[in-house]
Amino acid sequence: MAMDEEKALKALSPKRVWLSVAIGLALVVFVAARDKNLTQESFFLMAEVSIAAILLALLVLAVKDGLNTTRIKVLGEGAFSWKAALYIVLLWEFATAVTPPLFGPMGLVIFVLYKEGVSLGKAFAYAMLLALLDNIFFLSAAPLAYLLSKGNVLPPSEGVFNELGNGIDYFFYLSYGLVAYYTSFMAAAILFFPKFILRVLLWLASLRWMKKGSEVLSNRANELYAASQEFRGKHVGYWLKLLGLTYSVWIMKYFVINMLVSGFVTLTIEQHLLMVGRHLVMWLVMLVSPSPGSAGTAEYLFPAFFGEFLGDYTFAGGLIWRLLSFYPYLIIGALILPNWIKRVLTKVN
Structure with missing residues (x-):
């Protein structure tokens, strides 16, 4: 397994922040221009959110990052210090913000896991497992939210349908299907049938019509099998801790919007639960976004999912949500990245 460090460092460059910011701002302007009900007063409504709601939203974000840091610690079983685990989480959030979902x-x-001191094989295995755990959450929580809300987690999407040619439900089912396919394969390759998947992939690589890509496919097959060996014999408690932390991280992430919306309007318990379900569905829809960090896509979809709760405060609520939950990670990543690169390169030297 080879790691192209130059390419990884280029992808993590702080300069990429500007692309996400530019796309996000362009879509904000687009949404504002197309909304006939939007007035100058709509921008000033941002000032009406309660300070307590903003502080609670920031607290929820901090708890989310703390839980995610703990998840990295549990995952590595002592391989990472608390400081290293926090750096991994913050740089992971930064990488998510500058790459298309x-x-x-x-x-x-x-690359980040590898530079924090584990072997490249373990870094690959850990990253695969983290992605697998996140996808298991999506696949299990989405149907539950749909059933409990009797389908209300999928909001009316006439506006989205008219402009994109398909409704929100289309993109939700498309994304869910892609995640289910990917997760099934990864679970089979890493956890349940690693030898079988290895043999199938090596057989495919040996076929004549796969000659050009046979070496790449063989390498990926061996990498997946090596990753599966990292998790053989893990006790039940290890898996339960990781699953519990994964669910907690995502619920905290979704609850940020609840805190902000409650700063504008009063919500019932049922509305709080429905909003968490809506955020889950919106996140799945955003997984097929081609823009870095779903910049623009999130701003575009926000009114469809949460407009009925916020009313006149929808535009203001969407702006504050992104200002608190997206742009800070761009800034934090750009600030800590130079020192992190210096530290890990010094460690290697």
Whole structure:
């Protein structure tokens, strides 16, 4: 397994921040221009959010990152210090913000894990397992949210349908299907049938019509099998801790919007639960976004999912949500990245 460090460092460059910011701002302007009900007063409504709601949203974000840091510690079983685990989480968030969800930040996450002191094989295995755990959450939580809400987690999407040619439900089912396919394969390759998947992939690589890509496919097959060996014999407690932390991380991530919306309007318990379900569905839809960090896509979809709760505050609520949950990770990543690179390169030297 080879790691192209120059390419990884280029992808993590702080300069990439500007692309995400530019796309996000362009879509904000687009959404504002197409909304006939949007007035100058809509921007000033941002000032009406309660300070307590913003502080609670920031607290939820901090708890989320703390839980994710703990997840990295549990995953590595002592391989990472608390400081290293926190750096991994923050740089992972930065990588997510500067890469399109459609392609994912997996290569960058592997690079960060590797530079924090584990072997390249373990870094690959850890990154694969983290992605697998996140996808298990999506696949299990989405149907539950759909059933409990009686389908209300999928909001009316006439506006989205008219402009994109398909409704929100189309993109939700498309994304869910892609995640289910990917997760099934990865679970089989890493956890349940590693030898069988290895043999199938090596057989495919040996076929004549696969001659050009046979070496790459063989390498990927061996990497997946090596990753599976990292998790053989792990006790039940290891898996339960990781699953529990994964669910907690994502629930905290989704609850940020709840905190912000409650700063504008009063919500019932049922509305709080529905909003968490809506955020889950919106996140799945955003997984097929081609823009870095879903910049623009999130701003575009926000009114469809949460407009009925916020009313006149929808535009203001969407702006504050992104200002608190997206742009800070761009800034933090750009600030800590130079020192992190200096530290890990010094460690290697």
